[in-house]
Amino acid sequence: MTSMQDRIEAKLRDSLSPQALAVTDDSHLHAGHAGARPGGESHFTVEIVSSRFAGLNRVARHRLVNDALAEELTGPIHALVIRAKAPGE
Template sequence: MGDVAARIESKLQKAFTPSTLSVIDDSHLHAGHAGARPGGQSHFTVEITASRFDGLTRVARHRLVNEALAEELAGPVHALVIRARASTE
């Protein structure tokens, strides 16, 4: 796991104490595209399940994840796919 992926995982663990969390570096799929960096670590998919998302809309869940990762989204992360699920789903 790269440095950026490790930071993403750490921040999401701290913010949501998820029951499941997967951080996938998809950068290799975007090589040569806009926002791709030579070293990768620019495009990610996050799959997260947490009780914090219970009762929230998909948009509200995404906003919470985006807020937790604001520093990464302002810097090294060009694209983030979020699959945020409530613990009741």
């Protein structure tokens, strides 16, 4: 069984071909809060650098990430922090 972190990484690599990608499971910081699941894997931070973000504003960059993770955002992922940059930023 693939972890949610692995699924996020695979989908972002496939759709955005990042030069750098770090996905962190922050679920342990939200235990007992709304949206937290007993098994974790509900709160994540994504730090991504991709040439696909060049010339795009923050909202457009976030939309690309959200589109790539649309299936996961409908259920398993409760919260996602996105730090999206173009190379050289």
